């Protein structure tokens with residue numbers, strides 16, 4: 001019997017800190033040896049000419065999430081995780097949403113039913129708290145956090161999810177007490193509502209006006225307010241899906257003051273602009289790009305890169321939130337034709353995240369390959385309580401690995417995507433660098449554009465408390 005189940009030979013191993021040539025030995029689904037030369041395993045994979053990196057961890061994806069009456073998300077766990085592994089990912093963190101009036105625990109149990117037996121990659125759950133009643137904050141939420149759901153998201157906008165300032169403070173206080181990491185969607189509810197009504201009254205109802213209704217100042221104000229509330233309570237917070245300079249500068253300001261404020265940005269904020277929402281002659285095709293916060297302009301791309309390079313952002317996610325375009329339950333639902341406000345918010349992107357960041361970041365010289373690994377895998381694991389099980393190539397880590405061809409040129413297009421959506425917002429984008437094999441705990445789950453793993457092979461991950469959620473204690 002050989003010492004290893006699998007040896008990955010001759011590749012260049014990339015971690016968040018180092019680059020070196022080594023063989024990687026796997027036994028029992030874990031990495032058990034990293035050395036210059038290993039003896040034979042039961043199986044071998046030749047990785048010469050390839051990069052050996054930790055599988056992508058996408059800590060911001062939405063799958064099978066209730067999205068309001070008459071609207072259905074295009075991905076459940078089956079297609080969403082299939083798309084994830086095809087794109088070089090091995091772990092995703094979607095959100096178990098508490099509908100108003102419902103128990104958080106019951107919502108989590110329902111969400112497990114969606115995931116059980118359907119996932120191609122490992123997954124943990126963030127929670128979404130929409131109804132912070134005394135029993136949710138006093139009992140359900142702390143119990144769930146200690147059961148392995150150690151982070152949750154709150155919203156400062158959307159009719160069915162918005163928390164007011166008083167509620168935000170109460171939720172932050174609860175998080176501080178139980179050690180949860182709070183993710184905050186920062187856009188100001190009243191300002192958006194006001195802008196939307198004014199635009200609609202002026203007949204400006206095309207998808208493009210979605211972007212006009214929630215300009216950067218609305219995101220900046222909410223970001224500052226969340227930061228201030230976090231400071232008041234001494235609760236660390238993660239500002240998710242930052243779209244441009246104004247919110248980025250708020251986070252940098254907070255970090256420079258020593259506050260525990262973290263930042264996430266996403267693929268769409270370095271690749272799309274509000275003009276994409278104009279479609280052809282302001283028509284409905286613009287709805288394909290409706291997401292929140294909306295993509296801004298090219299100058300914002302530079303601001304986001306500046307935030308990435310200078311460490312304002314720790315994680316780069318997809319905010320995968322897919323809806324069908326050609327569907328009465330998706331972007332073209334009957335009401336969406338009357339106003340942008342009915343176009344479901346979100347775009348697919350879990351599969352395109354790694355190739356786009358590699359190409360625009362590493363190939364175009366904006367970040368190092370090690371920063372790429374940190375931004376797409378290691379930092380997600382550390383931030384959300386999965387380290388040192390996930391997020392690195394090292395002894396003891398799960399053998400979650402992506403083999404990456406740094407020279408392969410591809411064009412991102414719907415025809416090669418594995419998600420449930422009927423379009424990709426990145427259609428036609430040329431990239432250099434591509435995942436050619438994805439291994440989940442030592443098993444090949446995707447190879448050369450084909451998903452070969454078993455549905456249901458993905459396991460639920462009970463997560464530790466985030467070390468980044470500790471209050472500073474002053």
Ligand SMILES: [Zn+2]
Nearest residue numbers: 185240241292
């Ligand atoms: Zn959000």
